[in-house]
Amino acid sequence: MTAGSLGSQNFAYQAIGAATLLALFVASLFVGVGELAIGSLASDPEALRLIMISRLPRTLAALLAGSALAIAGLVMQTLARNRFVEPSTAGTAQSAALGILVVTLVWPDASLGWKAAGAAVTALAGTSVFLMLAHRLPPTQPFLVPLFGLVYGGVIGAVAIFAAWHLDLLQYLEVWMTGEFSGILRGRYELLWVAGALVVLAWWTADRLTMLSLGRDVSIGLGLNYAGMLRLGLVIVSAITALAVVVVGTIPFVGLVAPNIVSRFAGENLRHTLPWVAGGGAALVLACDIIGRLIRFPYEVPVGTILGVVGAVLFLFLLLGRNRNG
Secondary structure, three states, X not given: OOHHHHHHHHHHHHHHHHHHHHHHHHHHHHOOOOOXXXXXXXXXXXXXXXXXHHHHHHHHHHHHHHHHHHHXXXXXXXXXXXXXXXXXXXXXXXXXXXXXXXXXXXXXOOOHHHHHHHHHHHHHHHHHHHHHHHOOOOOOOOOHHHHHHHXXXXXXXXXXXXXXXXXXXXXXXXXXXXXXXXXXXXXXXXXXXXXXXXXXXHHHOHHHHHHHOOOHHXXXXXXOOHHHXXXXXHHHHHHHHHHHHHHOOOOOOHHHHHHHHHHHHHOOOHHHHHHHHHHHHHHHHHHHHHHHHHOEOOEOOOXXXXXXXXXXXXXXXXXXXXXXXX
């Protein structure tokens, strides 16, 4: 294949990806209980008000949360040097929910910003412990890391559930453990723009993160500040996960499925794959949110439930594909 044909093929893929994401974005604006038509936006003030207060913030929240969680999964896989881990299956999301529970208990009137800060601290601690223990597992058994992550996250989640039950806060905890966008309105999703800024930071440091994936000895030999980049990666993963859990709740499998699908056709270079991963995560969350609104119309199924099913199927496909291809 010549360089010209390869460039044309890449451009075609980019055009298809952009068109798909744009179609999902527009569909998300006009799918819901309240009937809307594109022509009514210019003549009906109530239709425009509904778009600006509810539909547009919800769509932007899904876009930002999906892209940020996909990048957080990609960065976590780089830190763990394992393609089958992500924040919701490695204790990060559960640690963030536990942090919100602690902040709510200590400071019931805390704002979303302070809850996000508390969640980020506990998510950072939980992720650090996971990586410290995961690096002790045999590198020849890659499936031990995700299995350990599931057990580790389950233990932290059980601690959070027990504490919430003891304190009569189970309903609050359920909100943070189940991702859904029905409560997103203007004024409630804006913290996710911080997660978007962290995605930009991840792209800016993509080359150094790629070097980090080569291991401690190799990356230090190439002149990388290994400890500093490891801390930065932990901060990116923990902050993105905490912001997502605080605003929309736990959304599983996005950070696992999107990076693995992209790596199948785009390789492992983070500088090249990062925009694809972000777009894939955003499209996956938007699509599942639209399905959740339609599957029991006029009622809604939380996007976390839809993604739990879709993500599990895709995860099994990735595992079986890996076994079949060695």
